[in-house]
Amino acid sequence: MPDAEEAQRTRVGLDRDYVRDVFRAMLKARLLENKLSSLYKAGKIVGGVYLGKGQEAVSASLGASLVKGRDIFAPLIRDQAGRTAFGEPLIDCTRTYLGSVLGPMKGRDGNIHRGRPQEGMPAMISHLGAAVSVVGGMLMARRMKGEIAGTVGATCVGDGATSTGAFHEGVNMIAVEQLPMVIVVSNNQFAYSTPTERQFACEDLLDRARGYGLGGHAVDGTDVLACAEVVGKAVRMARDGAGPQMVVANLLRLSGHGEHDDASYVPGELRGSHLGRDCLENGIAQLIADGFSTAKEIEDWKAAFTDEVQAAVAQAQQEPTPDPWHEDWRACSSEPATGEDSP
Amino acid sequence: MPDAEEAQRTRVGLDRDYVRDVFRAMLKARLLENKLSSLYKAGKIVGGVYLGKGQEAVSASLGASLVKGRDIFAPLIRDQAGRTAFGEPLIDCTRTYLGSVLGPMKGRDGNIHRGRPQEGMPAMISHLGAAVSVVGGMLMARRMKGEIAGTVGATCVGDGATSTGAFHEGVNMIAVEQLPMVIVVSNNQFAYSTPTERQFACEDLLDRARGYGLGGHAVDGTDVLACAEVVGKAVRMARDGAGPQMVVANLLRLSGHGEHDDASYVPGELRGSHLGRDCLENGIAQLIADGFSTAKEIEDWKAAFTDEVQAAVAQAQQEPTPDPWHEDWRACSSEPATGEDSP
Amino acid sequence: MSVTYVDAILQAQEKLLRDDPRVFLYGQDISKFGGAFKATKGLADEFPGRVLDSPISEDAMIGMAVGAAIEGMRPIVEMQFADFSSIAFNQIVNQAATHFYRTGVPVPITVRLPSGGTPGSGPFHSQSMEAIYSHYPGLVVVTPATVSDAYSMLLDAVALDDPVVYCEHKFLYRWLKAPRINGDGLPIGKARITRPGKHATVVAYSAMVHEAVRAADRLKEEGGWEIEVVDLRTVKPLDIDTVLASVARTGRLLALGEAFPWGGVTAEVVARVCADGFHLLDAPPRRLNSRDTPVPYHPKLWAAHRPTPESICIALRELLSF
Amino acid sequence: MSVTYVDAILQAQEKLLRDDPRVFLYGQDISKFGGAFKATKGLADEFPGRVLDSPISEDAMIGMAVGAAIEGMRPIVEMQFADFSSIAFNQIVNQAATHFYRTGVPVPITVRLPSGGTPGSGPFHSQSMEAIYSHYPGLVVVTPATVSDAYSMLLDAVALDDPVVYCEHKFLYRWLKAPRINGDGLPIGKARITRPGKHATVVAYSAMVHEAVRAADRLKEEGGWEIEVVDLRTVKPLDIDTVLASVARTGRLLALGEAFPWGGVTAEVVARVCADGFHLLDAPPRRLNSRDTPVPYHPKLWAAHRPTPESICIALRELLSF
Ligand SMILES: Cc1ncc(C[n+]2csc(CCOP(=O)(O)OP(=O)(O)O)c2C)c(N)n1
């Protein structure tokens, strides 16, 4: 498990395209989420809005380390950056938030729950921790079909989700099965309003990795280069047969729990601390300083992504919303269960 | 966490009465369980029989370290010795196994599930891991009532139960609340037929303690003096305010999962290993060698306990079994829920 | 000044904490933050050490409450949403519900379930789980539909020695207001005639009581029909006597609920009425539930998934024209 | 040579593993050990790598199965006892049941629940949970009562693209024997007339079908009554047409089940029959369930907790004399 200093030393070895991909996904996600936040405040969003502000670095590093079409990625509520990096089209997002029936969930489920399970991106249920075993099962299937080689499965959880029985059972199961899986724990210091001291009593959540028999990796979630490196390494290890890996990223949630929440319970001191650094702002400086990009190029990206976001919003807004008369109201795909008529 | 050698060195400090209590409970439990096994084979037992053979040392050490009337003890399926040491009368046991309506569960629930919650001994449900949070809640109540000082709560689980979500949620909760609780994990190498390598992937279950922020203690479950010492110490630490403690005892289940099971899946090699030592046989030698007792005294105990067991069996066998016509068939204690007539 | 449904829940908890040292509250984000729905707002400050934030561990939350109840406390557990009580299902139905029967020791816990659908909440923040818990012996399940019931039934729930699942409807939280809390003293286990009538009986509970009243108003205007609305208030045990007395007056029964259509309260009501009051019925008893799919997220789908005054009127017209 | 009910389950799984590479089994102690009830005996040796022991993690077991199903597999999960599926409740009703509706991707998992009471098993090894799972949209729930159904319905369950909760009755495991497996080709979703009659209909499922037949035999002897017994086979969806056709013949209905009395299959059957076949009924429809307490451990209490041929006869005599 590389400590901060070692990470610093080896950072020069980071792949340029990978870092740029990570950063671009962060930037695009932030711009998209800023837009979603405005739309929410304007009353244009159907349902709740949960943002990943401050968590983009670790999320995008994961998404960018995975290969769509081969790997499995089960994002959670703060993973817009990971989704974007993994290759989810923006339109899937805007359609879902804006209630277009053309979205992946057709209006039946919403927003943060969207997924395309058959493209390697399971659609989360709300119950925290529940995705761990699902990704495990997808990997088990790949293994039984002889298609596991080179595949990685990954999912993200927050500090709070580590308290769920589902998380525990799932992580233990993937450890027993030695599946090529990466669990990213974003310790953003709060679960909704609940601070970590009411959530767990261990010194470091990373201590859990050992208790499960997982490889463990700590990372500073406010440092995009560190995230790119550590998450990238964890994914590589899982891919190369080192068994399941756990990454614990320390950072601060820079938004409310949802956009309805002003997060006034977060102490100003914490906001002003190292944990409260914005990984995106920080990342811009890092990328420029380390020669991964230039201020000009980043401005250009920003402009282009702003347009992309705007276009995705505009398109979704023009699309039809679901129509109960055309909805087929079937919870089962097969006949037997539709023999029953609902009132 | 004392390693084996250190334990050896400090052993001289063990309280004589405490060790003799531990041992007597082990012996009595073994004699009782041997009897239950015979009765089971003779078809005299109502329901299943699950025995603690080979696990008496750690269980009795826990029971003998607790104070009935003040502490809380939630035994699991292999804790006859702990129950006996804690002070559960034999007749509670024989009544339940033999179907007497005078038993603590009145025939409504059976055998290993018996308890007297208001005397500090919760009645387990089958679902593994579920008792951890219940004991936690009992301690929370004591704390809120201002009656926590000097109190300890304890429960036991097997290696398999550590895989349950309930165990995880419960242990984490007691850690967050910093309750004076001791969790004893008896790693008897199997959960029913399932060996530990299909149950967890960590090197040592004790690594879990750190992941939860608990004090951790390893002990050789085949060594009664080590158990008396380590378990006694864990209980003392919890009592003295050191927060929740976890003890992991390594040993082998010397019976089948239940008396219906011949445990033929346990490899002979394992049976013949150090883990397969009988803590009772071993304990007799240890007690004599270290001057805690004599062969003669132990023989006397054996004779006395055999009579006690016989008497408890005989009494229970003469007692009435439950009568459905006198059963009041009420699941609620209060009126509203009995407004409904069941067919 | 008026009192909302969620205010009533808050005020009941405040009174309980003030009057009864055995009461404490446990749940996610309920302490300083006051809960996802602000049903515990200010209580942590007013009652230090008695309003506690829990980890995200619904199973342990209920196990803890059972333990505390064994030791004489009266815990109230707030689930953040009813839907998350699925994680606590085992502790509720196997630990809490069986405890008195097995040991003779009652466990007076109250589990608050923010229940039912609201637009845009989707499949996992909209569920009505009363049927699940009612199935199990040993639980009392209440479903207050009015501001005063929200208040008094919470007091009664905590006073009861048995575990109570208290289903509070999220749609009513801020929408439902009363000038003041003004209970009529009905205990848990008793239904209420919310609106008297003589042509048909609608048996409803929770938010659907209000939809039933709306439908009844329309039918009154439309054709002078007088629809009696019975608010069950408690779904386990069911006050079948009040329901039967109403059906005796009207001869027609519509059982109405927001939950999924298979089984559940409406089936139990119809089956009980048919067993004990078959001769009272002048027409086949009807049921109206949600559709047999998860609760959809989009408001347009949601509105067509649950019964509405329109669909209730359709069902009632058919019932009346039989 | 005869085949028992549990043999049929074993043989069906063997056939499935042999014929379909997408099938695998996951459960506690099901591998070398062959399962607590030996329903997977020998399969681990015959199909290496496809019969896997799971940790004691029912939630993860179902989550895993859902994931594998998304990827095209057909997992069969054995719960050691139905009662322990309470731990998997969330993954079953919220993950598996909603998946097709939410995403359009069906998850063909089969969850085997060793169900129902046996003497001396007590409150946590005796439960019948079909009503719980049937309540949720998106699940198919089957309850085979015969050796041949145990076989064919397991094959059909795995063939179905939707999640199936397969409730197998432990009491029937070794007690119920047939000379050979000899199915009549009825699919999931269709009920069967197990015993034709004309004076009253008993609608039953799982082990209670046999108790109903016993009761029918007695009443035949006793008074020449001819009782029709309908075996539902599938409780969600209910084959209400077959039930209605039977009630049309007999005019009298007893809905019989071993589960707890509130809600459940018997309520759903009565409510559906009353909604669609009210005019067919010559007497109030009756229900007979277990008593409203946990399943007691002592065999004497247990025998008085569930319906028996005696209590069924009493209910039928009242029904017939109406
Ligand atoms: C089992 C369960 N209980 C409660 C909730 C309600 N809930 C949604 S998000 C959340 C907080 C999650 O905190 P954390 O895991 O730290 O993630 P973060 O929001 O901080 O990213 C809670 C309590 C839930 N989704 N699932």
Ligand SMILES: Cc1ncc(C[n+]2csc(CCOP(=O)(O)OP(=O)(O)O)c2C)c(N)n1
């Ligand atoms: C949640 C749950 N799942 C399954 C079972 C069935 N079961 C009873 S004991 C047992 C094995 C327990 O193993 P372990 O925890 O190691 O304890 P041991 O029997 O070895 O003492 C199992 C699987 C159960 N009781 N609870």
Ligand SMILES: [Mg+2]
């Ligand atoms: Mg968090």
Ligand SMILES: [Mg+2]
């Ligand atoms: Mg074990």
